[in-house]
Amino acid sequence: MxxxxxxxxxxxxxxxxxxxxxxxxxxxxxxxxxxxxxxxxxxxxxxxxxxxxxxxxxxxxxxxxxxxxxxxxxxxxxxxxxxxxxxxxxxxxxxxxxxxxxxxxxxxxxxxxxxxxxxxxxxxxxxxxxxxxxxxxxxxxxxxVLQPNVSIRPFQPGDVGFVAHLHGRLYEHTYKFGEMFEYYVMKGLTEFMINTDGGELWIAEVDGKMVGSIAITKSNDSVAQLRWFILDENYHGMGIGKKLMETAIHFCKEQGYKHIFLWTVNILDTARYLYKKYQFKLTEERPNHEWTGTKLIEERWDLNLT
Known part of the structure; x- marks a missing residue:
């Protein structure tokens, strides 16, 4: 048959x-x-x-x-x-x-x-x-049953627009962040595109569809910054966030960075959970009134790789 x-x-x-x-x-x-x-x-x-x-x-x-x-x-x-x-x-x-x-x-x-x-x-x-x-x-x-094919790859031409779009859509829909936040994201991405030395941007895909991102940018020869870590909410629970974090941390070790830091806000509980899981420590807090019209607390988290 x-x-x-x-x-x-x-x-x-x-x-x-x-x-x-x-x-x-x-x-x-x-x-x-x-x-x-x-x-x-x-x-x-x-x-x-x-x-x-x-x-x-x-x-x-x-x-x-x-x-x-x-x-x-x-x-x-x-x-x-x-x-x-x-x-x-x-x-x-x-x-x-x-x-x-x-x-x-x-x-x-x-x-x-x-x-x-x-x-x-x-x-x-x-x-x-x-x-x-x-x-x-x-x-x-x-x-x-065929499981979804999850892959993490370096960014390609056209991907940066997706990263900006995902940030703008997700943060406006879920947290009511305003236009200044989207401008902040796009400004940073533009600067990264001009000079990617010492850094990388990765895209997460599920069955060929872009669903998230993470990036490392160079702060100095020994310190890197983790940026633009985001995942479409429809794809939570698949271990994609962990794959993105491990990709970024592994890259930093390969590049010889001794330290990684990142900035986030106190309402992003899922991301903060992952930062704690990978041994990042909360080191600094500051108020932010620009993005939502209400008071947010920006947080700096640090990880020593030595």
Missing amino acids: DRLQYAEKIRKFNRYYASVLGKIDQEIYHQPYPLTEASVITEIKVRNGCTATEVREDLGIDRGYMSRILQKFEDEKIIYKEQSSVDKRQYLLYLTVDGNEIYQKLVETANREVGKMIECIPTNELNRLISSMESIESIFSTEH
Whole structure:
């Protein structure tokens, strides 16, 4: 059997099983919690302390629809949110007492209705059915699915514009930084392009798509500055930030730098977590009123390589 025939057999099974799933869904899921809402409740229960993004991506739900579902669940006291201690921008989702009761009712209803579907199937056939389902699940488990291809590469012509764009978009959308911050980023990048001696800028890609960056610039013969460390929020949790940090630190060691410093702001919890992880120490603080219209605290972090 060639690959095309395999594909056609799989598609035929998929069409049949989709009709089976449709019947199950019609029997089990009804108002006030249709299939998608019931699936969200189940995901929050199973992945206790997950984020909305994780649930949305796993279930393939539109961002706006997901937001409306969660708002409804909050209004009905089905879920509650807690701010992440690691990343203050993230909120973790949990079921309330009422939410757990609703989940248990969904489970009971599902078990009852599926039980009706299989009550006439002999035990030996049920064993074959479950064995086949387990085989499908095993074959299509994560170790058999292609993982995203993450790569870190030196910048190429045109990449610097992407770095400026990502900074401007992310910091305006998430933190309400103004035009002065974007000017500050673009000014620094322009100066770097004029003189890259002793430095480098790297681009992170996922399946060929640019998603982040980090750079090293020369301060003097023994001191380097880490700059423009950023990652698209949709690609957090993939270890890309660690790859970028390790690339930059390794470069500094190869270049013979003895010391690295960087400037950040106190609200960037995810980045600050990585700086601590790689043994950077907070050494200086100063106020900043230019970027958001409110007081920020700029922080200098230092790392000795000797």
